[in-house]
Amino acid sequence: MKVVVSRLKTVANVALCAAALSLAALGGGCARGRSAPEGGEAAAPSQASLVASTPAQNRPAPSPTVESPLPPPEGFVNDFANVIDERTEEMLEAKFERLRASQRIEFSVVTVETTGEQSIFNYSLAVARGWGIGPPAGEGGGGLLLLLAIKDHKWRLQSSRSLEADIPGDVAAEMGTVMKDSLRAGRYDEAVIKYADGLIKRLAERRGFSVQGEGLNLQTSPEEKTDTPSPGKP
Numbered sequence: 001m002k003v004v005v006s007r008l009k010t011v012a013n014v015a016l017c018a019a020a021l022s023l024a025a026l027g028g029g030c031a032r033g034r035s036a037p038e039g040g041e042a043a044a045p046s047q048a049s050l051v052a053s054t055p056a057q058n059r060p061a062p063s064p065t066v067e068s069p070l071p072p073p074e075g076f077v078n079d080f081a082n083v084i085d086e087r088t089e090e091m092l093e094a095k096f097e098r099l100r101a102s103q104r105i106e107f108s109v110v111t112v113e114t115t116g117e118q119s120i121f122n123y124s125l126a127v128a129r130g131w132g133i134g135p136p137a138g139e140g141g142g143g144l145l146l147l148l149a150i151k152d153h154k155w156r157l158q159s160s161r162s163l164e165a166d167i168p169g170d171v172a173a174e175m176g177t178v179m180k181d182s183l184r185a186g187r188y189d190e191a192v193i194k195y196a197d198g199l200i201k202r203l204a205e206r207r208g209f210s211v212q213g214e215g216l217n218l219q220t221s222p223e224e225k226t227d228t229p230s231p232g233k234p
Contacts, residue, residue: 068130069115069123073108081111081150081188088189092196099200103209104141105163106134107200109192114151123147124156134160146195148188155179157199166206167199175199 134143
């Protein structure tokens with residue numbers, strides 16, 4: 001009987017030691033999990049990891065793999081809400097193609113009826129990341145995504161890190177006011193043209209390329225138009 005009790009005590013001691021070692025190992029693993037990566041900061045995201053431009057907002061943690069809530073894009077303009085007419089879509093496609101060819105800047109426009117239960121920030125960010133808009137990091141250029149949620153009456157511009165200095169959040173938000181009247185009137189194609197042209201014009205000014213030289217054909221706003229007298233008239 002004494003032998004049996006002695007063996008039971010030995011087994012119990014071994015089990016307690018094993019449990020203590022397991023807890024110590026788990027504690028060490030949790031501590032490592034909380035520590036910062038080597039270098040003291042997270043790895044920089046790829047160019048396709050876009051951040052919000054309007055309004056200014058804290059940058060979310062980059063995700064290595066993000067699934068877009070929308071199917072793969074077909075061209076630069078993806079009008080899932082069917083609010084952009086065919087002529088405008090063709091014009092924007094040609095303009096955005098020239099912008100990418102000359103400046104390596106990808107500009108995508110997306111319309112949806114609603115973002116559902118997601119905020120437009122998270123929804124547009126997932127689309128931008130999932131579609132991989134913009135060239136890979138280190139190759140210059142950048143990416144822009146303008147998303148309009150028609151029934152939600154909201155819009156959002158996402159831009160890559162490489163374009164943040166050219167189009168900071170407060171500037172993008174202020175420039176977006178050019179769409180206000182057109183959106184209220186339901187003229188979504190007109191709103192998109194105004195905002196896209198304004199953004200391209202700013203990029204041209206900041207980056208030193210010629211809008212006319214690249215054949216981007218920006219729309220002239222009424223206040224920028226000047227009356228040129230016809231020959232023979234004062």
